[in-house]
Amino acid sequence: MKLKPSKLSFINGAGLGAAFLMANSSIGPGFLTQTTVFTQQLLTSFGFVIIVSVLLDIGAQLNTWRILTMSELHAQDLSNQLFPGLGYFLCFIVVLGGFAFNIGNIAGCGLGINVLTGLSFQQGAIISCFIALILFWVREIGKMLDGFTKILGTIKISLTLFIAYAARPPLMQAIHHTFIPEKLSTAAIVTIVGGTVGGYITFSGAHRLLDAGIKGKESIQQVNKSAISGIIISTIMRFILFLAVVSVVIKGVVLNADNPAATVFQSAAGNFGFRIFGVVLWSAAISSVVGAAYTSVSFFKTFHPLFIKYERLCISIFIILSTCIFVFIGKPRQLLLFAGIANGFILPVALAIILIASTKIKLMKGYQHPLWMRLSGWLVVAAMGWMSVLTLYDWVIK
Numbered sequence: 001m002k003l004k005p006s007k008l009s010f011i012n013g014a015g016l017g018a019a020f021l022m023a024n025s026s027i028g029p030g031f032l033t034q035t036t037v038f039t040q041q042l043l044t045s046f047g048f049v050i051i052v053s054v055l056l057d058i059g060a061q062l063n064t065w066r067i068l069t070m071s072e073l074h075a076q077d078l079s080n081q082l083f084p085g086l087g088y089f090l091c092f093i094v095v096l097g098g099f100a101f102n103i104g105n106i107a108g109c110g111l112g113i114n115v116l117t118g119l120s121f122q123q124g125a126i127i128s129c130f131i132a133l134i135l136f137w138v139r140e141i142g143k144m145l146d147g148f149t150k151i152l153g154t155i156k157i158s159l160t161l162f163i164a165y166a167a168r169p170p171l172m173q174a175i176h177h178t179f180i181p182e183k184l185s186t187a188a189i190v191t192i193v194g195g196t197v198g199g200y201i202t203f204s205g206a207h208r209l210l211d212a213g214i215k216g217k218e219s220i221q222q223v224n225k226s227a228i229s230g231i232i233i234s235t236i237m238r239f240i241l242f243l244a245v246v247s248v249v250i251k252g253v254v255l256n257a258d259n260p261a262a263t264v265f266q267s268a269a270g271n272f273g274f275r276i277f278g279v280v281l282w283s284a285a286i287s288s289v290v291g292a293a294y295t296s297v298s299f300f301k302t303f304h305p306l307f308i309k310y311e312r313l314c315i316s317i318f319i320i321l322s323t324c325i326f327v328f329i330g331k332p333r334q335l336l337l338f339a340g341i342a343n344g345f346i347l348p349v350a351l352a353i354i355l356i357a358s359t360k361i362k363l364m365k366g367y368q369h370p371l372w373m374r375l376s377g378w379l380v381v382a383a384m385g386w387m388s389v390l391t392l393y394d395w396v397i398k
Helices: 005-012 014-026 029-071 075-082 086-117 121-138 141-167 171-179 186-196 201-211 217-249 260-298 305-309 311-329 332-357 371-397
Strands: none
Touching: 014 141, 014 201, 014 217, 014 260, 029 075, 029 086, 029 171, 029 186, 029 201, 029 217, 029 260, 029 332, 029 371, 075 086, 075 201, 075 332, 086 121, 086 260, 086 311, 086 332, 121 260, 121 311, 141 217, 141 260, 171 217, 186 371, 201 217, 201 260, 201 332, 217 260, 260 311, 305 311, 332 371
16 A cells, blocks of 8 residues: 555654654653652553543643644744743743753663663763764754654654563553543642643644744644644553553552662563663653753744854753753652653643734734634643642642
8 A cells, every 4th residue: 555645745754753753752751750650659540640641732732733833933932922021931941841851861861771781870871961962963953853753752662562561451440440540649640741741842843843844824734633643652652651550560569669660661571671671761761852952942042043053052062961960960760750740830831821822813924723722722721730739739838
């Protein structure tokens, strides 16, 4: 069966590349750690958290991708045109959240190489830092991102699917509690949504499409296809990892507190599974390092021509600083959990700004954003805002 030229261009082009960039950014080491920690607490009811997070993802991603590509502006530029100075504020909180995420991503690289080679977390982080820098300097950034993220995304899903199959998960019980949960946790929802669509991740795919010239009303179908593809890819990985984790946890296996996801892979497939975990974790981490650095820099590169001219240098500095902070601070598990929560707080603020901008016809170049999409976006803002406050209360007040 031959694919139509339009389908081939999507698969080989920036459309699917943007989808994998978003999905890879959301399926980073933080996602592996967060999923394992909360599945341990909620067991099969964690499936409900995934369903809720997917619905919130859809409301956030479809709105963001459509609004930015139809306005033909990066998020910070659209915000500045909405209200002078607002784009700088958005840039600050997103880059700050992206930086927190990237420290966790570098930590994940260190953990992955530690599993594969026995080197220390810090040594693994430094080696991964050099690899990430080489990736950005050897090829044109856009083509590197599109190819690199597709390859690593496929590797992560395939290997984790093997582990889930080997672990023999309780499918019927997981499906039942996915829709009728026994336990609930707002902290889990805020952390998972923050880790998979919060902060810079919300904008990663849309900014990639803009940089590739995919924008305007004539590109609306490609934008929709790319956004939906990204959500589907990340959702598949979430459920596969959840099934692998829950199948191990319900057997009474005690997870290692410093590296809980590793215990899951090792319990399911022995030492071979442990090595697979190293590959999955490093793949997840290095692709997230690339995604976080690229997207964070895209938030301020339009402020001055020098940032565009020296984009590679800015990305390199971002990665090097993230690595240095991790090397001196350590504690990867805590960093990964904190990054998800921090970006969960950023999501409602950033999405609210984008939704307000979508009501300005002049900014949207005549494009009218559908009312149902706008309402779904505001539901995400309200839900994430409310749950973020509850999480803050649980962490600080209690």
